[in-house]
Amino acid sequence: MYHLLQHHQQATASSADNTKTEITALSTTRRGFIKTISAGSGVFMLGCGVAPSLSQAAAAATPDLSSLVFNAFLKITPDNRVIVSIKHLDKGQGVTTGLTTIVADELGASWQQMDWEFAPADAKRYNNLYWGQSQGTGGSTSIANSWDQLRNTGASAREMFIQAATKKWQVEVGNITVKDGIVSDGKHSATLGELAAEAAKQSVPKEPKLKKTADLQLIGKDIPRKDSPEKVNGSAIYTQDIHLPGMLTALVLFPPKLRGKLISVDDKEAKKMPGVVDVVKIPRGVAVVAENFWTAKKARDTLQAKWDLSASESRGTDQLKQALTNATKQKNHVITTRGDAATTIAKDDIKGQVIEAEYHLPYMAHAAMEPMNCVVQVTDNGAEYWFGSQAPTIDQSQTAEILGISPDKVIIHTHYAGGSFGRRACPDDYVLDALHIAKNIKGRPVKMVWTREDDMQNCRFRPMSAHAIKAKVSTSGELLAWQHNAAAQPILRGTPFGGMIQGPVDPTVYEGISDLAYDFENFEVRATEFESPISTLWWRSVGHSSNAFVVETFVDQLARAAKVDPLSFRRKMLSKEPRWLGVLNLAAEKANWGKKLPKGTAQGIAVHKAMGSWVAQVAEVTVSGKDIRVNHVTCAIDCGIVINPDIVKAQMEGSIGFALGAIFGEEITLKEGHVEQKNFDSYTPLRMNQMPEVDVYMVDSTERPSGVGEPGVPPLTPAVANAVFAITGKPVTQLPIKLV
Amino acid sequence: MIKLKVNDKSVEYNGDPNQPLLWYLRDDLKLTGTKYGCGIGACGACTVHMNGSPVRSCSLPMAALGSSSIRTIEGLSSNVGKEVQQTWKELDVVQCGYCQSGQIMSATALLESNPKPSSTDIDNAMQGNICRCATYQRIRQAIGQTAKKLEG
Numbered sequence: 012m013y014h015l016l017q018h019h020q021q022a023t024a025s026s027a028d029n030t031k032t033e034i035t036a037l038s039t040t041r042r043g044f045i046k047t048i049s050a051g052s053g054v055f056m057l058g059c060g061v062a063p064s065l066s067q068a069a070a071a072a073t074p075d076l077s078s079l080v081f082n083a084f085l086k087i088t089p090d091n092r093v094i095v096s097i098k099h100l101d102k103g104q105g106v107t108t109g110l111t112t113i114v115a116d117e118l119g120a121s122w123q124q125m126d127w128e129f130a131p132a133d134a135k136r137y138n139n140l141y142w143g144q145s146q147g148t149g150g151s152t153s154i155a156n157s158w159d160q161l162r163n164t165g166a167s168a169r170e171m172f173i174q175a176a177t178k179k180w181q182v183e184v185g186n187i188t189v190k191d192g193i194v195s196d197g198k199h200s201a202t203l204g205e206l207a208a209e210a211a212k213q214s215v216p217k218e219p220k221l222k223k224t225a226d227l228q229l230i231g232k233d234i235p236r237k238d239s240p241e242k243v244n245g246s247a248i249y250t251q252d253i254h255l256p257g258m259l260t261a262l263v264l265f266p267p268k269l270r271g272k273l274i275s276v277d278d279k280e281a282k283k284m285p286g287v288v289d290v291v292k293i294p295r296g297v298a299v300v301a302e303n304f305w306t307a308k309k310a311r312d313t314l315q316a317k318w319d320l321s322a323s324e325s326r327g328t329d330q331l332k333q334a335l336t337n338a339t340k341q342k343n344h345v346i347t348t349r350g351d352a353a354t355t356i357a358k359d360d361i362k363g364q365v366i367e368a369e370y371h372l373p374y375m376a377h378a379a380m381e382p383m384n385c386v387v388q389v390t391d392n393g394a395e396y397w398f399g400s401q402a403p404t405i406d407q408s409q410t411a412e413i414l415g416i417s418p419d420k421v422i423i424h425t426h427y428a429g430g431s432f433g434r435r436a437c438p439d440d441y442v443l444d445a446l447h448i449a450k451n452i453k454g455r456p457v458k459m460v461w462t463r464e465d466d467m468q469n470c471r472f473r474p475m476s477a478h479a480i481k482a483k484v485s486t487s488g489e490l491l492a493w494q495h496n497a498a499a500q501p502i503l504r505g506t507p508f509g510g511m512i513q514g515p516v517d518p519t520v521y522e523g524i525s526d527l528a529y530d531f532e533n534f535e536v537r538a539t540e541f542e543s544p545i546s547t548l549w550w551r552s553v554g555h556s557s558n559a560f561v562v563e564t565f566v567d568q569l570a571r572a573a574k575v576d577p578l579s580f581r582r583k584m585l586s587k588e589p590r591w592l593g594v595l596n597l598a599a600e601k602a603n604w605g606k607k608l609p610k611g612t613a614q615g616i617a618v619h620k621a622m623g624s625w626v627a628q629v630a631e632v633t634v635s636g637k638d639i640r641v642n643h644v645t646c647a648i649d650c651g652i653v654i655n656p657d658i659v660k661a662q663m664e665g666s667i668g669f670a671l672g673a674i675f676g677e678e679i680t681l682k683e684g685h686v687e688q689k690n691f692d693s694y695t696p697l698r699m700n701q702m703p704e705v706d707v708y709m710v711d712s713t714e715r716p717s718g719v720g721e722p723g724v725p726p727l728t729p730a731v732a733n734a735v736f737a738i739t740g741k742p743v744t745q746l747p748i749k750l751v
Numbered sequence: 752m753i754k755l756k757v758n759d760k761s762v763e764y765n766g767d768p769n770q771p772l773l774w775y776l777r778d779d780l781k782l783t784g785t786k787y788g789c790g791i792g793a794c795g796a797c798t799v800h801m802n803g804s805p806v807r808s809c810s811l812p813m814a815a816l817g818s819s820s821i822r823t824i825e826g827l828s829s830n831v832g833k834e835v836q837q838t839w840k841e842l843d844v845v846q847c848g849y850c851q852s853g854q855i856m857s858a859t860a861l862l863e864s865n866p867k868p869s870s871t872d873i874d875n876a877m878q879g880n881i882c883r884c885a886t887y888q889r890i891r892q893a894i895g896q897t898a899k900k901l902e903g
Contacts, residue, residue, distance in 0.1 A: 101847075102847050103845075103846030103847030103848065103884045104846070105846070235840070235843060236843045236845065238845065238848065239839070239840045239843055239844075239845055240840060242845040242848030242851055243836045243839045243840055243844075243845060243848075243851060243855065244784070244824065244825075244827075244836060245782075245783075245784020245785070245823070245824035245825050245852045246784065246825075247848055248783070249786075249849060251783070251786065251787060252777075252783035254781055254783070260778075303774065303778040303779075304774050304777070304778055304787075305767065305770045305771070305774045305778070309767075378883060379847075379849075379883055380786070380788050380794070380796055380847065380849040380850045380881065380882070380883045380884075381786070381788075381847075381849045382787075382788075427847070427848065427849075428847065429786070429847050429848070429849025429850075430847045430849060430883045430884060431847075432883070460787075462790055463788065463789040463790055463791075463794075464790075657843060658843075661843065661846060661886070661889070664885065664886070664888050664889070665846055665884045665885045665886065666885075667885070668882075668884075668885020668886075668887055668888075669883070669884070669885050671885075690789050690790075690791055690793060691788075691789050691791070691793040691794050691881060692791065692793050696881055696883055697885055697887070698878050698881060698887075699873070699874050699877040699878050699880070699887045699890065699891070700874035700875075700878050702885065702887035702888060702891070704888065705888055
């Protein structure tokens, strides 16, 4: 999904200025905010004629939908609560706090009076501005795409409060301030709640004036997370926790391999069990629907099914690895080229050292702590969902298509997601499984839950990949040429996102390689899409999660060949790239790069750009025997203007811990096409004792905000691997790292 | 019939003795703060206290409970527990939050039995609780800070 962001940026010539232009254009062409006081409630709503909490049907009934393109983001209640509609999913990244902060600051509200609610699914009002007419959360775009939208929301409301106060108090506009939730001219004062009804009667400013940076009160400060209290006392409601009147629980028996098809099932035992309501066949398996989880689970365990696995993968990991390696040896599509890398490397009269490497990366599972699940009720008129939807309007339109109804008849209530890392932005998957079950159970909501085993075995994995690279370093230590050949399964192809593939190869295969920022003369990147029936999906930072490892560890091999310090080697080739250099230098300085360390301990460095942000990390690693210990990671990020430094820090800490699992043992392997890992005993995310100390630093910036949720992942594995290389002298070309 | 206490209230259970405690808490008592994560006691999301000790409720059949006293995140009321939750908020430990009930129950049990844990003690006590958002650094800090607060 983040490709939509990338393409958006490409479409606007990758420049912040153009992005601004586009958003301004949207602002000026919109028909202006519509405001209303909903009958009897006295609730001030800036934006549209319906409150976000009202149903989709009511929204659809509003006559002029074009005026709803922007802004159903803010309402203020008479009891002085300021409520922001959050169009994005919270899966831990802190959007409920970050997005609310932007509105609060421009409005002049106090943080205490701020509240939020998840917006309903609505592609027109709540679309991700980087995704066209589609609502969704991904590519680390939540803050970036909402920045202007929510500043304008807050600023428009502030001007309307000022207008209301001038009329009420008969004073000059210039004398009125809105600060800490109080509208005042020095003599008179009122809370936002008290003035909300009058403010709502004012005309909506066409071009609200945004605050100057110096006047911002909340942005850039460590505002406490709004979601902390309920996540600390157990009252936060995730999909797993939803209990509705009459609700049933469903578990699905899936085929033993992805893409298996049901031939027959014996469900006699299951149907006899007390508490079992039904056993229904769905396209991907057989569902047991029961009064509660335990009954459904016991009944599912009695099902005897026969499967046709002819369309499934039959190879094992070693065979796939070999096939991927072979694929990198082909004359694949040229993705990018400058100079003549092949000739430079081949010609003996161009003096230098040729370095070659082959890389392998495994399938990876998202393994969010909350396994996939979905609550849905199908009625005669439509469908209603309760779950942590990451791409709600895709889920909405796919549901509408299956039920043969219009999308506005599909209501989605968004709830907290217990992690995602990309997993919940997945068309044609668990949501539709739940729908197919609920279609058979009229009149009662159904909660479909996956066990951990279901989640692991039916995951859509980060693709396995292989890379073959050749390069030449001159006798004076300069990189002369780099020839890269990458093979991986595509992620976008064959999905509703397929339209984002512009060239012959899915960009997730080569992103972070073809756009290498290092300045050298001869460069060629080739790539190919590898085919397998195994399903793939974006895994936190998508292609960058693999490709940064490949590129940045290879750079260390080159630096070693050039006999140049890895930091100096990078600096020299990034001299025209201030934002790359900015994070690289900051991380190196804070980590005291090059400091003396005991034998067996070393630093490794890596830098990468993903989702519009630059991140450099220095890992300090100790190797003893076959054991690797990461003691410390210093992280520097440039994500433009920082809304909440503490949340940025948290995302960097989390990204580092997430990525470290890939160093220590996380991998999905196949045996004759069967996924070998089923649970956390064999798939091993990072645990407490493996977590290093992490320090995070942010580059001061006045640039537009860019991504934070994912860009901390890519540099981690190469930074650690480079430290291991420095200690052992042996380049790391595979993950997880297995020292022999 | 199984008689036990859940958050200081007496309850009676007549259902399947093999049902794990987790599902009794979640589906019967609607105490949904305790989470399902793996079903094999490998992730700690389902951690509750049984007679004051941390246990993985996903792998504990009702029949094994005897007349135990069970405490879940909803009933966490000890000084230590309250202080742990307070520090968790002060440090904004949570991200997605799904595992945090289990983390807090494990951290509370640690501090109740070992008021001054070393960093190795913390690592050992918390190793059974996976946080996929990797909030480990803040969990470590929060346990350390809570210990200091309770000492003072």
